[in-house]
Amino acid sequence: MVSTLKPQLGANPERARSHNKQLVLRAIRHVGAVGRAEIARASGLSTQAVSNIISDLLGEGLLIEQGVRSAGRGLPVQQYAIKPDGGYAFGVEVRPTAVFTALVDLVGTPVLTRRIPLHSAAKSTILETVKAQLHCALTEAKISKGALMGAGIVMPGPFGDTGLTGTASELPGWNIGDPAEIFANTLHLPVFVENDANAAAMAERMNGVARGLDDFAYLYFGQGLGLGLVQNAQILQGAFGNAGEIGHIQVFVDGHAVELESATSRLSVQACLAREGLEVTNMEDLISLYSSANRHLLLWLDKAAQALSSALSIIENLFDPQTVILGGAMPDVILDHIIARTALPERSVSNRPDRAHPRLMRGTSGRMTATLGAAALVLHQAFTPTIAEAR
Amino acid sequence: MVSTLKPQLGANPERARSHNKQLVLRAIRHVGAVGRAEIARASGLSTQAVSNIISDLLGEGLLIEQGVRSAGRGLPVQQYAIKPDGGYAFGVEVRPTAVFTALVDLVGTPVLTRRIPLHSAAKSTILETVKAQLHCALTEAKISKGALMGAGIVMPGPFGDTGLTGTASELPGWNIGDPAEIFANTLHLPVFVENDANAAAMAERMNGVARGLDDFAYLYFGQGLGLGLVQNAQILQGAFGNAGEIGHIQVFVDGHAVELESATSRLSVQACLAREGLEVTNMEDLISLYSSANRHLLLWLDKAAQALSSALSIIENLFDPQTVILGGAMPDVILDHIIARTALPERSVSNRPDRAHPRLMRGTSGRMTATLGAAALVLHQAFTPTIAEAR
DNA sequence: GCGTTAACTCAACTTTCTTGAGTGTTCAAG
DNA sequence: CTTGAACACTCAAGAAAGTTGAGTTAACGC
Numbered sequence: 001m002v003s004t005l006k007p008q009l010g011a012n013p014e015r016a017r018s019h020n021k022q023l024v025l026r027a028i029r030h031v032g033a034v035g036r037a038e039i040a041r042a043s044g045l046s047t048q049a050v051s052n053i054i055s056d057l058l059g060e061g062l063l064i065e066q067g068v069r070s071a072g073r074g075l076p077v078q079q080y081a082i083k084p085d086g087g088y089a090f091g092v093e094v095r096p097t098a099v100f101t102a103l104v105d106l107v108g109t110p111v112l113t114r115r116i117p118l119h120s121a122a123k124s125t126i127l128e129t130v131k132a133q134l135h136c137a138l139t140e141a142k143i144s145k146g147a148l149m150g151a152g153i154v155m156p157g158p159f160g161d162t163g164l165t166g167t168a169s170e171l172p173g174w175n176i177g178d179p180a181e182i183f184a185n186t187l188h189l190p191v192f193v194e195n196d197a198n199a200a201a202m203a204e205r206m207n208g209v210a211r212g213l214d215d216f217a218y219l220y221f222g223q224g225l226g227l228g229l230v231q232n233a234q235i236l237q238g239a240f241g242n243a244g245e246i247g248h249i250q251v252f253v254d255g256h257a258v259e260l261e262s263a264t265s266r267l268s269v270q271a272c273l274a275r276e277g278l279e280v281t282n283m284e285d286l287i288s289l290y291s292s293a294n295r296h297l298l299l300w301l302d303k304a305a306q307a308l309s310s311a312l313s314i315i316e317n318l319f320d321p322q323t324v325i326l327g328g329a330m331p332d333v334i335l336d337h338i339i340a341r342t343a344l345p346e347r348s349v350s351n352r353p354d355r356a357h358p359r360l361m362r363g364t365s366g367r368m369t370a371t372l373g374a375a376a377l378v379l380h381q382a383f384t385p386t387i388a389e390a391r
Numbered sequence: 392m393v394s395t396l397k398p399q400l401g402a403n404p405e406r407a408r409s410h411n412k413q414l415v416l417r418a419i420r421h422v423g424a425v426g427r428a429e430i431a432r433a434s435g436l437s438t439q440a441v442s443n444i445i446s447d448l449l450g451e452g453l454l455i456e457q458g459v460r461s462a463g464r465g466l467p468v469q470q471y472a473i474k475p476d477g478g479y480a481f482g483v484e485v486r487p488t489a490v491f492t493a494l495v496d497l498v499g500t501p502v503l504t505r506r507i508p509l510h511s512a513a514k515s516t517i518l519e520t521v522k523a524q525l526h527c528a529l530t531e532a533k534i535s536k537g538a539l540m541g542a543g544i545v546m547p548g549p550f551g552d553t554g555l556t557g558t559a560s561e562l563p564g565w566n567i568g569d570p571a572e573i574f575a576n577t578l579h580l581p582v583f584v585e586n587d588a589n590a591a592a593m594a595e596r597m598n599g600v601a602r603g604l605d606d607f608a609y610l611y612f613g614q615g616l617g618l619g620l621v622q623n624a625q626i627l628q629g630a631f632g633n634a635g636e637i638g639h640i641q642v643f644v645d646g647h648a649v650e651l652e653s654a655t656s657r658l659s660v661q662a663c664l665a666r667e668g669l670e671v672t673n674m675e676d677l678i679s680l681y682s683s684a685n686r687h688l689l690l691w692l693d694k695a696a697q698a699l700s701s702a703l704s705i706i707e708n709l710f711d712p713q714t715v716i717l718g719g720a721m722p723d724v725i726l727d728h729i730i731a732r733t734a735l736p737e738r739s740v741s742n743r744p745d746r747a748h749p750r751l752m753r754g755t756s757g758r759m760t761a762t763l764g765a766a767a768l769v770l771h772q773a774f775t776p777t778i779a780e781a782r
Numbered sequence: 783g784c785g786t787t788a789a790c791t792c793a794a795c796t797t798t799c800t801t802g803a804g805t806g807t808t809c810a811a812g
Numbered sequence: 813c814t815t816g817a818a819c820a821c822t823c824a825a826g827a828a829a830g831t832t833g834a835g836t837t838a839a840c841g842c
Contacts, residue, residue: 010410012436017799037821043400045799049403071819163737163742236622238622249705257646318636318705320628348555439832442791466789786841792835796829806821807818807819
């Protein structure tokens with residue numbers, strides 16, 4: 001029996017150190033400013049070990065001293081915080097008609113964002129554009145390539161040849177080869193590839209309403225509707241990287257079964273309004289229709305909320321998340337309206353009296369959500385201990 | 392801001408060793424018999440380190456030498472394998488009317504199984520019964536308590552106070568306090584608590600059709616219908632331990648929306664046949680009805696397959712598993728029939744041409760599946776590297 | 783036969799963590 | 813106001829575990 005062993009990392013002093021460094025960074029990021037003793041208690045390491053690690057991190061420019069706090073008796077705590085310019089992450093969102101890029105610093109603050117129209121969706125064009133934009137961004141922000149920790153790429157899923165291939169949002173030519181590897185070879189950087197929903201979820205976890213949450217679901221309004229799943233502080237990818245393809249499951253609207261995406265997505269609202277002779281091309285159009293209480297839009301919103309209620313029941317019962325977040329390329333007012341109208345299923349494991357978070361929340365909205373999420377993938381990696389990471 | 396830091400383990404030499412030991416055990420279990428060099432390559436450790444660890448494990452009685460294999464040139468490999476009597480795991484399944492127990496060895500072979508009727512479903516009765524049965528099993532199998540690695544407990548979910556509370560299968564009195572802690576204090580052993588579906592999934596992974604799979608879903612026919620989810624070699628538990636409550640989601644049968652569990656479960660088939668005046672109390676009744684091609688049973692099977700097809704679409708698109716396994720307390724013939732009749736959704740990320748496993752497979756069936764799964768929880772723990780385990 | 787290949791061992795070395803003693807600061811009780 | 817307990821942190825010695833590189837043994841193939 002020649003069964004291949006899945007490579008998994010054993011622990012040696014070097015990797016242990018790297019693991020502990022990320023653990024310390026993560027702890028500091030989590031609370032903003034902490035002392036060494038507290039980190040030691042939380043990590044199960046000795047204060048001495050934490051002290052040594054912090055002195056390392058200070059040397060690497062990833063931390064700054066953040067004043068002393070006198071907490072009751074004893075010597076006041078020397079606190080530390082993440083140094084914002086200690087590192088940068090590049091985020092890229094690839095769409096058929098344009099490439100969006102963002103450069104964010106170590107705490108997740110965007111330094112620069114760009115939208116570059118594509119004259120062709122060819123693979124080579126995309127690779128060249130991304131590469132050019134990366135150098136452009138570094139030059140403009142006066143950041144050395146050494147300070148760049150990696151690039152996150154958002155691409156429309158599903159990846160590989162599946163039963164959903166043929167969907168509108170797809171890019172040609174990416175079915176063969178591993179996109180992460182292709183980008184890594186082009187950019188000479190660590191690269192992380194995810195779909196828009198997963199990336200948006202990470203963005204929300206880094207600097208949004210999901211901050212500090214380790215188990216949540218994120219419904220992302222893009223072209224269609226995607227589901228980003230964070231379980232145990234990690235993105236749930238599935239065996240082939242296509243988990244969260246929620247758009248094509250059947251839900252109920254007015255007693256009929258429809259594909260979720262056909263009731264709840266940007267394409268859906270555009271199509272619905274187009275049938276009424278209303279052309280909607282951007283978010284502003286939607287906002288103005290909404291503020292004028294357009295009947296057709298309100299009708300669509302009701303159906304979307306119904307569909308969402310079905311989806312919510314499925315998500316809650318299958319994942320038992322801390323909360324479900326709604327976000328993406330839709331105006332705030334629209335998302336808020338949908339959330340207010342979505343019936344929270346009673347027969348759900350999430351219908352518990354001792355909840356700490358609402359069952360449905362609005363996340364960051366707007367066109368850049370996924371792009372910032374792409375950058376967040378890199379930051380997440382930097383703050384996640386690596387030993388025993390199976391992939 | 393007083394934000395509590397989530398305890399997560401830092402790496403020190405001791406924990407690193409324990410991590411590496413489990414890594415080595417896992418590798419050996421995975422392929423059955425391996426040499427040191429191969430493990431070293433797979434784990435990223437030096438052969439020397441692996442050698443030292445193996446000599447430790449031999450001393451602890453967890454491994455045995457397993458002959459030499461000459462693999463081409465070079466010195467023949469000294470192979471090692473898990474020593475079956477190197478340790479034991481106790482599995483318990485608690486139901487309202489009876490407690491099932493199993494004692495399995497380190498490779499998962501059952502040494503002894505029992506069914507103990509309960510005269511009361513009171514918490515104290517259950518605890519006492521389990522404790523007595525544990526000692527009973529150890530005595531009978533002539534195994535010292537020191538060789539016992541832990542106990543796995545299967546209890547009907549959902550845990551805690553949820554919107555599904557009030558379901559038939561529940562046990563009274565367990566909503567307060569952590570069941571795992573309660574059992575651990577009673578049995579003085581490491582304890583792992585899961586629902587039936589998750590446990591059954593682990594059983595299948597240890598010694599069944601899911602052997603070697605790291606991402607799969609397991610649909611478990613119990614009283615109702617449960618979903619066990621294994622993602623990245625770990626059970627997906629959800630934020631509150633209630634992930635996989637698939638029984639209450641809405642699916643389509645003959646164009647109508649019904650709760651999945653009402654179309655596909657033991658209670659469902661019993662109720663359906665009872666309406667026709669047929670009383671079914673055990674699996675043998677079902678088998679004989681099936682072999683006589685009972686019209687009502689066949690009708691029910693068709694509806695069950697329809698419902699399952701909807702569920703399959705949801706599971707595949709949300710989790711993107713390697714395969715979906717059907718198993719539990721139903722006869723093989725029934726499961727096989729359902730599998731044969733279940734339409735595999737076309738619009739699914741799992742509908743890919745390059746599949747290595749069927750989309751729907753039959754797992755171990757029979758009443759003991761979940762009980763053996765309970766024991767498998769302990770074994771899984773023993774073979775899973777621990778550093779950075781977040782829970 | 784003899785050189786090549788490969789698994790494994792031995793002994794010295796390196797990294798990292800831990801331990802325990804010691805220092806400095808703050809608060810509270812006498 | 814003094815004294816002692818509490819607490820964060822540092823220093824130096826020691827321990828645990830992995831790595832490295834040289835050496836040994838055995839099988840294969842020309």
